[in-house]
Amino acid sequence: MTSELTKRSLVELAVERMRERIVLGHWQVGQRLPTEPELAQQLGISRNTVREAMRVLAFSGLVEIRQGDGSYLRTAQDPLQAVQAMSRCTAEQARETRHILEAEAIGLAAVRRTEADLQALREALAGSAGHFHGDVDTYVACDLVFHQRLVDAAHNPALSELYRYFSGVVAAALQHNMATVPRCQATFDLHGQILDAIEQRDAERAKRLSRTLIES
Numbered sequence: 001m002t003s004e005l006t007k008r009s010l011v012e013l014a015v016e017r018m019r020e021r022i023v024l025g026h027w028q029v030g031q032r033l034p035t036e037p038e039l040a041q042q043l044g045i046s047r048n049t050v051r052e053a054m055r056v057l058a059f060s061g062l063v064e065i066r067q068g069d070g071s072y073l074r075t076a077q078d079p080l081q082a083v084q085a086m087s088r089c090t091a092e093q094a095r096e097t098r099h100i101l102e103a104e105a106i107g108l109a110a111v112r113r114t115e116a117d118l119q120a121l122r123e124a125l126a127g128s129a130g131h132f133h134g135d136v137d138t139y140v141a142c143d144l145v146f147h148q149r150l151v152d153a154a155h156n157p158a159l160s161e162l163y164r165y166f167s168g169v170v171a172a173a174l175q176h177n178m179a180t181v182p183r184c185q186a187t188f189d190l191h192g193q194i195l196d197a198i199e200q201r202d203a204e205r206a207k208r209l210s211r212t213l214i215e216s
Contacts, residue, residue, distance in 0.1 A: 014045055014053035022062060022076055033063065033071045061165055091176075094169050095214060101162060102151060103210040106194065109153035110203040117153040121195050124149050132188050140174045146191060153198065187216045 018039075027033060034042065039050045054071055057063040064074045089097070109117070124146035131139040144167050151163040190213040197206035 010045060010049045011052045011056065014043055014049050015056050017043055018053060018057060019062075022073065025076070027073045029073050029076055031073050032069075033073060035070065059168070089169060091173065094173055097166065098170065098214045099211060101159065101166065102147065103207050103214065105151040105154040105156070105159045105163070106198070106210045107203040107207040108156065108159075109150055110198045110201050110206040112155045113153040113198050113201075117149070118195075118199055120149050121146065121153065121198070125191055125195060128191065129188070132185075133183060136175055136178050139178070140171050143174060143191075144171055150194070150198070184216070187213070190216065 021027060033039070036047045036050045036054070040047045043050070054063060054065065058065045058071070062074060062076075064072045066072065124142070128139065128142040128146050131142050147170065148160070148163060148167060152160050154160075190209055194206055194209045194213065197203075197209060
């Protein structure tokens with residue numbers, strides 16, 4: 001227990017030090033951050049602690065971790081309070097927010113989507129399909145990629161950014177549902193039907209299917 005508390009406090013300290021650097025303007029938005037070894041040396045902590053701290057910053061939306069490319073500063077405005085407020089919302093509040101944010105964005109995606117969007121959506125859906133009956137966490141991670149790409153296809157950066165912050169709430173709801181309710185193939189099939197509606201540029205059908213999925 002003591003070692004776990006020590007580890008947590010070290011991570012919190014690393015997060016605080018990195019937040020300070022962001023606030024003081026040591027790093028610019030869009031800039032690639034120092035590597036884990038470089039940060040470990042600069043902050044006087046282990047690489048593992050740096051890695052955990054970077055994950056916290058990524059969750060809060062300050063940092064974007066690009067696999068194989070490094071970490072980049074996304075914003076100097078800390079959205080942690082907004083993320084925390086979202087995490088405290090009730091299941092009903094989460095559903096309401098998804099109806100307003102996700103379903104409407106999907107309606108826009110049906111009108112604005114490009115061929116590149118459709119290809120990205122097909123790839124994400126194929127990834128989800130392979131894990132629907134497997135490990136819950138893996139499936140949820142794949143499903144969130146599909147939903148984020150649905151919203152991204154609306155080509156509204158504000159909606160995309162809002163959904164990235166809100167995705168943690170969506171993930172928690174999905175994990176809860178999949179752990180308490182038997183998995184239903186018909187529910188998963190709604191994803192493919194939404195993609196078909198978007199491909200056909202049928203905004204009303206896409207929104208209707210999205211709302212059915214949110215309520216399922």
